[in-house]
Amino acid sequence: MSTSTTAVGPAVSAVQPTFTDLGTPLRDVTFVVVDLETTGSRADDAGITEIGAVKVRGGQVLGEFQSLVDPGRPVPAFVARLTGITTAMVATAPEIDLVLPSFLEFAHHSVLVAHNAPFDIGFLKAACAELGYTWPGFPVVDTLPLARRVVTRDEARNHKLATLATLFRARTSPEHRALADARATVDVLHGLFERLAPLGVTHLEDLATASDPVPADVRRKAPLADHLPSAPGVYLFRGPGDEVLYVGTSTNIRQRVRSYFTAAEKRRRMAEMVRIAESVTPVVCATPLEAQVRELRLIAEHAPRYNRRSKHPERQSWVRLTDEPYPRLSVVTDVRGDVPHIGPFTSRRTANDAVAALHDALPLRQCTQRLPLVARDRRSPCALAGLGRCSAPCTATDAPDESYRQAVDAATTALTGDPGAVERALSERVARLAAQERYEEAGQVTARLRAFVRAAARSQRLDPLSRCRELVAARPTPVGGWEVVVVRHARLAATAVSPPEEDPWPLIHSLLATAEVVEAPNAPAPACHPEEAEIVLAWLDAPDVRLVRVSDPWTCPVRSAVGRTDLRYVADSVAHAVTPDRAASAGVDTMTAC
Known part of the structure; x- marks a missing residue:
């Protein structure tokens, strides 16, 4: 019975023929x-x-x-x-x-x-x-x-x-x-x-x-890998004028770079890059963590044309509450002021989805003008006020609008702590839409809620590490030594590996003395590329990592967004309203695990 599966190349061993032996016709x-x-x-x-x-x-x-x-x-x-x-x-x-x-x-x-x-x-x-x-x-x-x-x-x-x-x-x-x-x-x-x-x-x-030939001009570039070390680290393909074309990382630099000149490399843009490349620069790293961080920093520094990710951290967006008498939500490109922020978002569209989720759940104003605490003249409320989606603080002429302050307090809690109020409001709306078979609208609301919860979780994880002046952690190596890292304001400031059966404390003291000096950022933004902070957090989350020293509290809220990214509220609400098939049409899973 014929089926469609992924094809693999012929198992015939490749032979380089000579003039006297051209192979088997x-x-x-x-x-x-x-x-x-x-x-x-x-x-x-x-x-x-x-x-x-x-x-x-x-x-x-x-x-x-x-x-x-x-x-x-x-x-x-x-x-x-x-x-x-x-x-x-x-x-x-x-x-x-x-x-x-x-x-x-x-x-x-x-x-x-x-x-x-x-x-x-x-x-x-x-x-x-x-x-x-x-x-x-x-x-x-x-x-x-x-x-x-x-x-x-x-x-x-x-x-x-x-x-x-x-x-x-x-x-x-x-x-x-x-x-x-x-x-x-x-x-x-x-x-x-x-x-x-x-x-x-x-x-x-x-x-x-x-069936999968390697172009001759690509294969001719294979000698570029001859001088490279068989060690973990980062490699930089360089073109004319020493331009950095591509940055990558590997546990074996020489072996990985050699693969670019073989049939194992399937990406067309990589073949184009290899044709331009004139040299490869290796950067040997002591640990995989260092290699990941160096790769990220080099990509951000050089913005190589053949790398697709992490080139422009300044383009990432944040959502914040503005600092004014009647705060509103705003999408910004950096963290400033001591007001709640969530993010960063990889695109402005996702940031707008998170803003829409908060507006769907809380009666925050959506107008952009700066409002005084008490209006001089009475104004007519906008259409959103008529729909009950804004308390219309612009019409408060006798005293500050306390109902709006309650909405701001709820938004602050959702941004910096428990997002439950937003989750419940939107999950109930998704359930109603799904029960009415308005699946496309239900899917849109679910996407908005997902954008908000994931960004809130990300910022709540970044915030304590970004505020932490210094954190020292260690992880045992397979051969018996210790991989030691020093993190300052979420930035990898130093790392090294202690030899097996040696006291790691002299190495730790040396790292602390020579580690990079890092200025405090505006939390929750880290003092580095947000992806670098995520890499460090993932390393710290490993079960065999031990904390050696922490200068400041490193905690997250008990009822935070960190443990709620599975959108269980939405799944439970939809499960009570519709069948699993309809729930799937609404973009949620009634069997999501904790």
């Missing part, structure tokens, strides 16, 4: 084209119902192999409809322990070929393992990736066997029977060989890279 190779029909798509819980194979060499058919196989289990109805093979047909067929040895003998000293080879070869290998046979290690050619190389979408709508058989005018039409599909694959294989020949694929060894 394709016309001299004996291929055994094989196809299987099965009871399912997974070798671990399905059985083989039919094996079909055709042996060819030089375009001539040398023999054929075909046998039904008793899978030892019923054939599912949908498989029977697809293949025409029923349980009754295989009831009297030989079992796989009788058929497999015959097939292996038929394929002896051959190269196996299949369309979507991982599927068929996977079942054959599983059968060998089950019977205790050693897999012979056949070279394997997969016609699917070869077809993707030379057959364009203009010629065929897809690369399925039936489509390719029609394109290459195969003498046999695939019909989900093993031998017929194998015969069709033979014609497809020969058609592909005809198209590959002008590309220089004329020998068996050429097939190793025919």
Whole structure:
């Protein structure tokens, strides 16, 4: 039974031919084209119902192999409809322990070929393992990736066997029977060989890279990795004028950089970058944490054109309550003033979603003018006031609007502590919308709530670490030493590794004396790239990390947003109002775990 799975490259070992040994011409190779029909798509819980194979060499058919196989289990109805093979047909067929040895003998000293080879070869290998046979290690050619190389979408709508058989005018039409599909694959294989020949694929060894070739100008850059160390750290690809093109990190710099010049690198922009690159600069790091942080800082410093993330931390947005008599929500690009902030947001659109969530739940004013504590002249309330979504402090002429102060206090609590009031209000609204089958609106409200809760959680985690003047922590290394870090205002100020069986305290004192001096930021913004603070927090959250010294309290509110990012309030509310199918349409999951 044919299925669609991820194709892998041919298993043929690549050989660099010499002038005296150019490899094996394709016309001299004996291929055994094989196809299987099965009871399912997974070798671990399905059985083989039919094996079909055709042996060819030089375009001539040398023999054929075909046998039904008793899978030892019923054939599912949908498989029977697809293949025409029923349980009754295989009831009297030989079992796989009788058929497999015959097939292996038929394929002896051959190269196996299949369309979507991982599927068929996977079942054959599983059968060998089950019977205790050693897999012979056949070279394997997969016609699917070869077809993707030379057959364009203009010629065929897809690369399925039936489509390719029609394109290459195969003498046999695939019909989900093993031998017929194998015969069709033979014609497809020969058609592909005809198209590959002008590309220089004329020998068996050429097939190793025919489906995923590395351009010659990319492969020629491989010597750039020769001088690099096999150590953890950061690497910088540099172009003309010493321009930093790309920054990456790896536990083995040399091995990782070498992969950019092989078929393992699939990204087109990386191939373009390698063509421009003139050198690679390594930066060896003592620990993976240091490597992650250095990579982030170098990306922010150089803004390499081929890096897609973390290049512009100044573009991240925050949501804050303004500092005025009647505060309102505002989207800003930095943290300033001693007022509540949440963020940072990766986009202004997400920040606006969080603002909309707060406006949906709390009657905060949405006008932008600065209002006095008591208005001189009586004004007409706006439309939002008429809808009950604003207490209209602009109309207060006798005394300050205390109801608005209550709304501001609720917003402050939601921003800096417990977001429960906002969650409950919006989850009830989502449930009502879902019950009315207004799923698109329910999904929009859920997205707004998610944006708010995640930003509040992020800022509540960043705030105490950003205020902490100095934190020292240590983590045991696999060889018995200690990885020590010094963090100041969320910024990695120093790190080193103590040798095994040595007292780490001299190293700690040395790090404290030489660590970077970090100025206090405006919390909750850290004194570094927000992503660096997240990396440090993730390291500190590891279960084997031990705190050595903390200069200031490092705590989060008990009822904070940190533990509520699963939006359980929304899920519970929707679960009471609608079925799980409708809940999914509303963009929530009624089975979300704590």
